[in-house]
Amino acid sequence: SQKIEQNSEALNIQEGKTATLTCNYTNYSPAYLQWYRQDPGRGPVFLLLIRENEKEKRKERLKVTFDTTLKQSLFHITASQPADSATYLCALYVKTSYDKVIFGPGTSLSVIP
Amino acid sequence: EAQVTQNPRYLITVTGKKLTVTCSQNMNHEYMSWYRQDPGLGLRQIYYSMNVEVTDKGDVPEGYKVSRKEKRNFPLILESPSPNQTSLYFCASSFSHPGTVSYNEQFFGPGTRLTVL
Numbered sequence: 001s002q003k004i005e006q007n008s009e010a011l012n013i014q015e016g017k018t019a020t021l022t023c024n025y026t027n028y029s030p031a032y033l034q035w036y037r038q039d040p041g042r043g044p045v046f047l048l049l050i051r052e053n054e055k056e057k058r059k060e061r062l063k064v065t066f067d068t069t070l071k072q073s074l075f076h077i078t079a080s081q082p083a084d085s086a087t088y089l090c091a092l093y094v095k096t097s098y099d100k101v102i103f104g105p106g107t108s109l110s111v112i113p
Numbered sequence: 114e115a116q117v118t119q120n121p122r123y124l125i126t127v128t129g130k131k132l133t134v135t136c137s138q139n140m141n142h143e144y145m146s147w148y149r150q151d152p153g154l155g156l157r158q159i160y161y162s163m164n165v166e167v168t169d170k171g172d173v174p175e176g177y178k179v180s181r182k183e184k185r186n187f188p189l190i191l192e193s194p195s196p197n198q199t200s201l202y203f204c205a206s207s208f209s210h211p212g213t214v215s216y217n218e219q220f221f222g223p224g225t226r227l228t229v230l
Binding site for chain 1: 203
């Protein structure tokens, strides 16, 4: 069956450390993958998009990798801050009976001062 | 300010009472979409629209209707709500369809928390 999995447990890290979030998928061949941030009671906000022919992408303190062989994306936040505490969603674009973006369940990140 | 707005933000209703959740975007986006978010299930697409008068089913369309008579508006209609439609709903829009080269991101509204008793 097709599925997207993210870190099943909430992630707690110390301020200043690097947070690494995982997105694994099975039985999909995504053309690209996105990461969104969602704060409690608010809509998701786009962070980064990485295409299947790209290995790595960076934006300020954020870094995303995309390994189509392992079927995995890693999302890193370096020098983490309490303001980075949120839920992070990965999303894949796939072509099935219709084109669609499929979201993972999300990982809750808490950065402890 | 570029944004997607939804109304109402919170709604408690009873089984069978028709309701409409409005969605409007001011970015002249072609693609609009409705999602529901339930704990542990992630965001699931209900309906989407490629442009005015062009709508199609997503993954969980049962019990919902949509219309796209104007580019900026994409209302979600529940003709006869049931308790299993209790959820957090998000409207989203993007400049182009997710399958196009120019696509980059979806802009989400603030959400509508619906409770059906």
